Amino acid sequence: MxxxxxxxxxxxxxxxxxxxxxxxxxxxxxxxxxxxxxxxxxxxxxxxxxxxxxxxxxxxxxxxxxxxxxxxxxxxxxxxxxxxxxxxxxxxxxxxxxxxxxxxxxxxxxxxxxxxxxxxxxxxxxxxxxxxxxxxxxxxxxxxxxxxxxxxxxxxxxxxxxxxxxxxxxQKLFIYPANSFLNPGDNLHLRVFQTVKSEDDDLFVPLPTLVSTKYIEKWSLAGEGTLAHQHNQGDYYAPARIPALNPAAITVFLNISTTIEGKVYKDLRLVTNVFVAPEGISVQINGGEWKTYPGGANINTTHNVVLGQNGTEYASVGWKGTPTGTFRWTKSADVAFNIVKGPLIYQHLYGSEPSVSGGFLKVDNSDETWAVGTFTVEPAGWINTSPPAKMGTASIKGVFRMKRVSQVQ
The missing domain is CATH 2.60.220.30 (Chondroitinase Ac; Chain A, domain 3)
Incomplete structure (x- = not known):
């Protein structure tokens, strides 16, 4: 909507x-x-x-x-x-x-x-x-x-x-922006706003203004990067590399409570999440350098696919089901991961049986423009089809930040 x-x-x-x-x-x-x-x-x-x-x-x-x-x-x-x-x-x-x-x-x-x-x-x-x-x-x-x-x-x-x-x-009070997507090394300016200041009946709703600092107890950061803040404004500086914990969560703890029909709500806090990754699917194999595959996301009601390409190489994740959620890899293509590097193929299956890889795919499609997610494939299987064919396993981590296909220019 x-x-x-x-x-x-x-x-x-x-x-x-x-x-x-x-x-x-x-x-x-x-x-x-x-x-x-x-x-x-x-x-x-x-x-x-x-x-x-x-x-x-x-x-x-x-x-x-x-x-x-x-x-x-x-x-x-x-x-x-x-x-x-x-x-x-x-x-x-x-x-x-x-x-x-x-x-x-x-x-x-x-x-x-x-x-x-x-x-x-x-x-x-x-x-x-x-x-x-x-x-x-x-x-x-x-x-x-x-x-x-x-x-x-x-x-x-x-x-x-x-x-x-x-x-x-x-929203009566909020941190702006509520959710953000940054490239590694970028920074973001944050502000805390309020609309109405009381609970009177039929109170007019004005334009948002910066909240008085007396209502802010503290700021905190959970995740990588650094946070600098003063009063009702702050700045988040993303790490230079894709972080292990994505997204980072920035919380503003409030010095207020609100009472509704006799029930008191305390410990109020505002949280914004910042997802740090370049645009595309980024994959790390066996703890090595991250490689990013630009592309797009096709999110629909049947089979969701995130596909990227870097030169002649391809990377993809796909899943059936809701656009947002946590999914385990399957023996079928219902929840699947692939990297194709010419004759070398990495996937969510390993061994000659094959067995289904451990790990999971976590996806968030609540944003109207971006599909974002993280995944682990542990162990991932690989096969090199060049004669003589060989196979083995690898440890794979990945993140993706893709524009939906309808948003790609």
Whole structure:
């Protein structure tokens, strides 16, 4: 699902850097009431679903189950055609698909419940306890009703409403960017932002601003590279070589808690992952030098393939199943690895039997542009078909960072 506001948000965040006080810990002694950001109306993305709901109440969900609207008995006096239209999410800090609930202008005698199902990607760079729901009013401004509940087991955020509008999920605090992909030796600038600053009902949602440093306890890095930070900003410097641990995780620990319906959420932290690898499939054989094979990724619902080429050599991994997950090598081609160096072939099988190699393939396809992953083949089998044919085993590590085929120019 596309977030149509992402390019606008990036521009806004860049502009904010020039307008922020040079001392990010300074607090205005006479703060002004926040005003909501006016954003474009979300454009339709896909087909609307409809249902007839009357005085007895009822429930309607989006086709992907991301949003559910539960209208209680007595909320409506007559039968109404209720529709759920997927739209672009233009809320500041917005994540994932938003929805237009119609008819606009309808009011309920009893509050209806709106529940968003959030994904791991929605919480990236933030925390599930910091996800909120907002609606866009007729002036184009976003407002946040009080959260009724957050269920971190069912991955849902619920609010109540007496009316319909355009609704979206957003992050109250977040680290930007949430996930990144770097070449070895590159660096990345990080910032910690906030939108709303309290939990008042129907609070306007402003453009994100750098969070006050009093809310930041510390920064930490798990993985290779170095991290330099001050207040609400930091810089990550990737190692010069592909690291053994990929991705590196940068965590910002917060000095705040949030209370929702009497439940206190403490130990809040923001995490961003940085995957370090050149574009392509990179392979290391027996602890030697890494070799990279540029190429592309074909991610689909049947057989996913990542294929790269370096001169006359080819490297590939393929798997059947979900685009994201951890997979073990199989005797068939369902989960497979190959390098072809002329007559020399490395694969996920070894011996004359053959036996299936140990190790695994771990893939993350949550990004819209990049397919990334790591793999080990231990032992990998090799065969040299040049007479006289020989075979043996090797230890292989690999990473890949590939653009999806639809993204390749």
């Amino acid at each position: 596309k977030n149509l506001f992402s390019p606008l948000l990036g521009i806004m965040l860049s502009l904010l850097l020039f307008s922020c006080n040079t001392d990010p810990g300074t607090v205005d002694p006479t703060p002004k009431p926040p005003t909501g950001a006016v954003t474009p109306i979300g454009q339709p993305e896909g087909n609307a679903l409809t249902a007839t709901i009357g005085p007895a109440g009822g429930t309607i969900k989006s086709a992907d189950n991301r949003i559910q609207i539960a209208i209680p008995a007595g909320a409506l006096s007559t039968n109404q055609t209720i529709s759920v239209q997927p739209i672009g999410n233009n809320c500041p800090g917005g994540k994932g698909q938003a929805f237009r609930l119609e008819p606009h202008g309808i009011t309920f005698a009893k509050p209806a419940f709106i529940t968003f199902q959030y994904s791991e990607a929605d919480a990236n760079g933030s925390s599930p306890a910091l996800l909120r729901v907002a609606y866009q009013n007729d002036k184009g401004t976003w407002q946040m009703p009080a959260v009724k509940s957050i269920d971190t087991t069912a991955h849902t955020v619920t609010v109540q409403t007496s009316h319909f509008s355009d609704w979206g999920l957003f």
